[in-house]
Amino acid sequence: MRALLFAGCLLLPALSCIPAVHAVEITGMKDFPNLQGRYAPGGDCKRQPRITIDASGMAFEVEGHSERVAQLEYAASYGGNFYEGSSQWFFPFGRDGAYPILMTFNADEKAGVLTIAPHDEGYAGGPPLTPRNRALVAGSPYLRCR
Template sequence: MKKLSFGLATALACAAPAWAVPLNGLKGQGLNAIYGSYAPRGDCTAEPRLSIDDSGFTFRANGRVVKSVRVEQALSYLGPDYRGISLVFFPFPVSDDDFGPVVMKVNDGERRGVIRLEADFAPGRRVDPFQVALTRSSPYSRCAAAKR
């Protein structure tokens, strides 16, 4: 499968009411500005925390490490006319038709270096304690040593 360039994917998003693009890693996607380590209050000495780099997202919580290489970038999540700095991802997609219950907003509220993880745990759906720990600790800030 060919990767869409970020510019092409953004242009396509404007033509559709809702659009998410699968990304297998972040290298070459024009997302270098969000690379770094993040934790609640920017304290990366504790968990939970997350890292963003060329290979994707790495989440640490409850003594577990989960690497999300395949993620969905929700290009039209904030509306077709959105022009701000926030980006939205589904970091734990279940299948092509199910993006999973967690939404990750990078540069949340137009604030660089702030990530918010939110969840929509549907009634009757098994809740992953790892994902609960990540969402309950939100928002995350870029760690002091990694601030740009």
């Protein structure tokens, strides 16, 4: 028992060094002109889901339905304190601290590549992905349209 308590005491300072991820609520995408454009699976804008990024926000076309998002969360520190790459992370559908999907622009440091992954939905033991989010995740990776 003492060994367990001692190990716990050693672990606590290490856990306090783990950086927190901070998301910042933003309105529109005017501050991200390099991400603006149209994205679709494989860069083929005849296919859906399609995603359009412009100064006013994001538009999603999924299975014939359109949805516009102007208020979203920018995960400004997702890459850590010393991250200097080109990837940028967003939560387009966050509410009450729950972010069902994560969008990564310039994924794997490749310009024009967008990935969408489950975040607070679609994991073992958690809530399932909604039909819209399941379709968005299934369409990933997206490329800027040709």
